[in-house]
Amino acid sequence: MTAKHVTPVTVIGLGSMGTALGEAFVRAGHPTTVWNRTAAKAAPLVAMGARHAEAVEDAVAASPLVVTCLTTFDDTRLVLRRSGTALRGRALVTLNSGSPADARETAAWAVGHGARFLAGAVKNVPSAVGAPDTLLYYSGDRAVFEEFGTTLRVLGGDTVHLGEEADLAALYEMAVGAMLLPALVGFFQGAAAVQARGLEVTTMVRFAGKWLDMIKSLLPIYAEEIDAGDYTEAVSSVNLFLAGAAHDEDLSRETGVDTAWLAPLHDLVRRAAEAGHGEHSISALTEVLRKAERQHTYG
Template sequence: MSASAPRPAVSVLGLGLMGTALASAFLKAGHPVTVWNRSHAKTGPLAAQGATPAAKAADAVAASDLVVVCLLDNGSVREVFETLGGRVAGKTLANLTNGTPQQARELAAWAAEHGARYLDGGIMAVPHMIAGPHAYVFYSGDQEAFETYEPAFAALGGARFTGTDPGFAAVHDLALLTGMYGMYMGVLQAFALARTENIPAAGLAGPLTEWIGAMLTGIGQDAEAIDSGEHLTDVSSIAVNRAAIPNFTATFRAQGLTTAFFEPLQELLDRAAEDGHEADGLSRLVDLLGT
């Protein structure tokens, strides 16, 4: 977008922590912004920044061709969409609410039935990161709509189109958040163990951060193994990890902590070993995660 081109108007539905950050970023980038929230009081701070508050979702939708939606969940989105009905015709709905691929496909079908273009999105940022260098959003769905509004989406951070299947952004979002939740669960267990021996969390934070950072450098190698099916390792085998896990369960039990975190991992390692994969790396376990 050239410096002199007018910025398209954007309406933001949902002014929770994230919706407020999104609306504020659009305002700062020079877009005319209309905002709506179920509890009207939340429009106040954005109105003070220059946004136009709308009393009804339908009024906000009427104000802009691009409608960005960020609500608690896709059940709420569906409820709000149902109140709008045919008033979304001709609009682009960019729904950045966390949800499932199936919900995204259903909302895209609903939008198509009502004459709107639909983009689903997964926000890879927390509110204070929005518009900063590390924030980006996965999008999927109507490619023409994405290309039309890509310069506007740049106000939020990076914009990564993952495909025309509306469910793809949610798949990417959920995959990355799965990695995050796995990390958090591990970190919480680490703090819990340290606390049983009066090691303060602050004392563990530095080494834990360094260690997790070092381990993250292996993700690319794991990806190559998973895509090629070649899991033989010169780093750390199924056999050695299988031998180590009982040390964790024994220690956690002895310290009065639950061992539930380790049980699924132990079960996967046992199955991999029984299937003859003791010399493979942990990437092999991906093959055992089917239901």
């Protein structure tokens, strides 16, 4: 790394992800200042060569690039309020959870305090920070991304700027993140069913992985169907999923596993069939979801 790319950076929030971010910056040779509510959490990074700031305003003032990794946008604003005027002229990058509305509010707040703003998301676990294929995406001030892009790519080789709208990263974070809990609960349900037969859950991991690979391969097909609004070429139809609901009930009776969490999903499939999508691709569920959104927003 050449000297002109060694940008001083501050990391605020040293949970498992924040610590991983700090480690990546230190390893890449960036002068790194860290701050956390519980100061003891800074010790491992200080041992690696980071500087610990006692006060958050000192941490913010230490670097032109300030990366926060707190739980929510509310937490971020609450902590940074203590920094007074130190934010003025700084590039603020937030890596936390929250809604698009939260991101817009935080962007306006940051700009109002004289900062330039990027909202971002790390799409992997802390141990993957810094890997060439780790995805991070950002939205907001493109000039900030262009100025500090080399520094931010230290955190992951697959680094993307989604656009100038500050809420895009939060939108995609929630859109993509919506897949996580249903997928995990599905795995946990399967794990409970396998254990009910006296089998080890590890025996299903290989097969679950293959199933996820298959689902991944279908996403481009479904995305094209949804964008075109054409669901007539059904790889798997709504009616096929509707018939499968009975199998879940059988599984529950046989194994004693609670499958009640699936009821709203089965109801969604039923409503899609009733709306005339029975022989259409399962991706037609998007139409039912979109109608529900319109009723909620405008009804």
